[in-house]
Amino acid sequence: MTPTLITLVTPLVADPAAFAPRLREATEGGVVAAVLLRLPAADERMLINHVKALSPVAQEAGCAVVLAVEGRGASGQDGADELDLARIATRGGADGVHARDLAEARRLRERLESERVVGVGALKTRHDAMTAGEIGVDYILFGEPRADGSLPALETTIERASWWAEIFETPCIAFASSLDDVEALARTGAEFIGLGEAAFEAPDGPAAALARVRAALDAADAERARLAEETRS
Numbered sequence: 001m002t003p004t005l006i007t008l009v010t011p012l013v014a015d016p017a018a019f020a021p022r023l024r025e026a027t028e029g030g031v032v033a034a035v036l037l038r039l040p041a042a043d044e045r046m047l048i049n050h051v052k053a054l055s056p057v058a059q060e061a062g063c064a065v066v067l068a069v070e071g072r073g074a075s076g077q078d079g080a081d082e083l084d085l086a087r088i089a090t091r092g093g094a095d096g097v098h099a100r101d102l103a104e105a106r107r108l109r110e111r112l113e114s115e116r117v118v119g120v121g122a123l124k125t126r127h128d129a130m131t132a133g134e135i136g137v138d139y140i141l142f143g144e145p146r147a148d149g150s151l152p153a154l155e156t157t158i159e160r161a162s163w164w165a166e167i168f169e170t171p172c173i174a175f176a177s178s179l180d181d182v183e184a185l186a187r188t189g190a191e192f193i194g195l196g197e198a199a200f201e202a203p204d205g206p207a208a209a210l211a212r213v214r215a216a217l218d219a220a221d222a223e224r225a226r227l228a229e230e231t232r233s
Contacts, residue, residue: 001225004186004217005033006210007173008063009144009196012038012070016053023054026199026206027061031214033192034064036098036141041071044088051092059095066117068098086111096138102128106135119173122146126163133170140164141194143175143185151177158188165189182213186220193217 008026013019026032035058039050047069055065067089086108089097096117099105105120112118121141123129132140142164143157154177161174165188174185175194179202185193195213202209 001221001228002191003221004190005192006031006213006217007034007036007192007194008032008058008199008206008210009036009175009194010038011197011200012040013050013054014040016050020054020057022200022206023057024061026210027058027063029207029211030062031210032058032061032063034066034095036066036068036194037094038068038070041069041083044083047083047088048092051088051094055093055095059093064095064117065093066096066098066119067092067094068100070100072100086116089116098141099137102131102135105132105137109136121173126160129160129164130168133168137170139171139173139192141173141175142190143177144194145175145177145196154181154184158184161185161188161190165191179209179213182216183220186217187224189224 027035037054039047051067058065069083069085085097096119097108099108099118099120101122102120105118108118117138119139119141120132120137121144123132123140129140142160143152145151157174161172164172171191173192173194174188174190176182176185176198179198182193199206199209
């Protein structure tokens with residue numbers, strides 16, 4: 001049984017220089033496997049420069065960096081396709097791209113083939129999730145904040161992640177809006193637990209919060225392994 005890993009979801013980063021120390025603090029402990037780097041929509045040159053400024057901070061700590069550009073319309077609407085995310089990620093040095101919807105995920109998968117990670121979230125139905133798997137994405141994100149800032153119910157995220165992890169091989173990320181949700185989400189079998197504001201705004205800082213999460217995940221993994229062994233016996 002492989003250990004459950006941590007994906008760190010950044011706040012929307014408008015000032016890379018100001019955010020870099022916070023990212024370094026969060027990742028230098030070595031417990032984060034991947035960073036979902038959220039940037040506001042801008043021109044391609046600026047986005048490439050922002051990715052170049054922040055990706056090495058996380059990568060030096062052993063984290064994969066996946067780029068998400070937010071504030072764009074749905075695919076094919078209002079010039080939403082103007083940004084070339086594949087080019088931004090490649091030139092900026094990111095390890096992958098997070099698509100805003102299934103249509104974009106399909107285009108990015110075809111464009112990048114196996115050169116970069118392609119993931120997707122904001123999937124409303126099981127059918128959407130299965131379609132993403134058929135496209136060949138590298139991961140699916142469940143439970144992340146909606147565009148308006150609201151969150152799906154924890155029970156919904158648990159149900160969806162449990163269903164997916166039990167049946168499908170494509171890894172999934174179960175997003176925890178609170179540190180208190182980590183243990184329940186870890187029991188779903190999701191390969192990754194996503195953490196955002198809950199880690200960055202922790203009273204004792206992100207590094208300490210993430211260390212506690214890692215310890216909780218280790219305990220949950222051990223319990224799952226024990227139960228699996230009992231089932232086989």
